[in-house]
Amino acid sequence: MERVKLAIVGAGPAGIACGIEAKIAQIEPVVIFEKASHICDTVVRLFRPGKRVDAVYQGIEVAPIGVCRFETESKEAFLERMQRWVEEYSLDVRLNCEVNYIKKVETGYELTVNGTPQVCADFVIIAIGIFGKPKKPDYPIPKEVKDRVFFEPPHICPVGGKVLVVGGGDTACEVACFLCKNCEVYISYRRPQFFRINPINLKILEEKVTEGKIKLLLATDIEKLEANEDGRVKVCFKEGRVDTFDYVYYCLGGSTPKGFLKYIGVEFDAEDRPIVDEYYETNLPGVFLAGDIAVPKGTIQLAFNTAHIIIKRIQEKYLSQR
Ligand SMILES: Cc1cc2nc3c(=O)[nH]c(=O)nc-3n(C[C@H](O)[C@H](O)[C@H](O)COP(=O)(O)OP(=O)(O)OC[C@H]3O[C@@H](n4cnc5c(N)ncnc54)[C@H](O)[C@@H]3O)c2cc1C
Known part of the structure; x- marks a missing residue:
């Protein structure tokens, strides 16, 4: 079983930003698992060619607080930026790797990847977004x-x-x-x-x-x-x-992948939202949610910011005394 300090699930904007923030904080080794054959699957799949990637999206304006930030640019320029960051920070992104299960074990959290237990991590950040499952209306589609x-x-x-x-x-x-x-x-x-x-x-x-x-x-x-x-x-x-x-x-947006989160033991509130504290840590100590699944309404800059808050928290809460 491979041993890492931090395992990140999902290589979208949130997952990549978590990898970058962790690198800067000298947390290592870090591995990022991505189920698609490329990074940023939501942007690749759902943004049409030439689409503007707005820095202020759905009226949500947040100031950048970490290293990851961007100005409004095209889909293609944004994806180039993300790929460049992966290379610049030498992130270990493993493509075609779907995380199916995360289990608490004595030495940390064991991640099952493509059906096989593969990695044991001290900390896990789940950054799988909400667009794997688009929101659908209540009535049936004939x-x-x-x-x-x-x-x-x-x-x-x-x-x-x-x-x-x-x-x-x-x-x-x-x-x-x-x-x-x-x-x-x-x-x-x-x-x-x-x-x-x-x-x-x-x-x-x-x-x-x-x-x-x-x-x-x-x-x-x-x-x-x-x-x-x-x-x-x-x-x-x-x-x-x-x-x-x-x-x-x-065009109704996405929905939280409740099945996966509940299956691994993340608790939900009465409104059926995953419970996290102000640092995005779940009820499972050392397991955090980043990006769209961590906030009521997500944007890319917000995803970048959640990454900064989480890595700072891991450092301060768990690593500073060592
Ligand atoms: C059509 C559209 C237009 C948008 N336009 C804008 C805009 O202009 N500006 C803006 O700020 N925001 C925009 N957004 C919102 C933006 O895309 C999200 O806020 C952002 O992508 C969130 O990043 P994330 O990393 O949390 O999730 P995502 O980008 O959804 O990334 C999640 C990643 O996790 C991977 N994954 C999922 N499950 C697993 C698993 N089990 N194992 C491994 N990997 C997994 C996915 O393949 C994906 O690559 C738009 C969204 C849509 C749908």
């Missing part, structure tokens, strides 16, 4: 229209058709603006107006609405989806409106 309903933003714009985007955050707004190049786009959002949206996104959206390329269905809530006779998606709104679309894109 099987006849499953290939017309999507829960991830598109990378390619359909060549035409009538499209419904569901959601009111930055992602819904960006998806609508992207799709309206070729399609007739509607946005359905439950609130009467957009909330905490990035000002650049809002400006672009307003322009598209004025040009008639996007139509807003604000203060609308979907009751159910049905298959229309022509195979398209019939959308029934609670307000009584019924409309038919070629495609529906849900």
